Amino acid sequence: MGKKQIFLPDPSAAVLDELIMRHIERGSSVVDLGCGDGRLLCLLRDQHACSVQGVELDITAIVGTITRGVPVLRANLDDGVVGIPDNSFDYAVLSQTLQQVRHPKLVLAEMLRIARRALVVVPNFGHWRIRQQILLHGRAPVTQSLPYEWYNTPNLHFMSMHDFRDLTQKLDVRIAREIPIIDGQAREHAWAANVRAESLFYVLERASTSVASA
Secondary structure, X not given: XXXXXXXXXXXXXXXXXXXXXXXXXXXXXXXXXXXXXXXXXXHHHHHHOOEEEEEEOOHHHHHHHHHOOOOEEEOOHHHOOOOOOOOOEXXXXXXXXXXXXXXXXXXXXXXXXXEEEEEEEEEOOOOHHHHHHHHHHOOOOOOOOOOOOOOOOOOOOOOOHHHHHHHHXXXXXXXXXXXXXXXXXXXXXXXXHHHHOOEEEEEEEEOOOOOOOO
16 A cells, blocks of 8 residues: 655745745846746736846746746756856745755855845745654655655755755855745744744845844
8 A cells, every 4th residue: 555645735836926026126137046937037027027037947948938038048056057147136036946956055155146135935844744744654755845756856955944044044144034834825923933834935135144034
């Protein structure tokens, strides 16, 4: 008998798009790293009058981005974005991608090299259902936020809220906003967020002082 799978509510694309757009000023310049088919950039261009640029590796996704009329650069994020000069954008976006790159520390550093602020969405491996699966079944968890078996997952790294905070401290990055996503909704100032949040949304800034969450 196969193992029983427990699925977490996964925030819809629309919820994430709205959350990201809410933290980007109208008319800003935005680069989306791992932009997929360019859906978010298209919304930012058409609804927020933003100047947009996509970065993507997958050819099929690149074709989708071009079809939307969004400019896109083909690049592997693990090599950095060396073709983009320092301080080229107001915002760099990385949504549900950090756990899939080989060098998360490099990617975050690159985001804040090319942009004034970084907006990052990551799954939370500290969620209580994930802990429950590991404790009760002793197996790699499969959830709606992490929906792959261990042998075919594109996810290379698994982090909790505390792990992400630790990484920002190592990079001398300030967390300007930290918003847990619980039951598919953004919940600011939620209690026990590292246990309850399926995903986490961050606004990051370069800083010379220690990190403090909002």
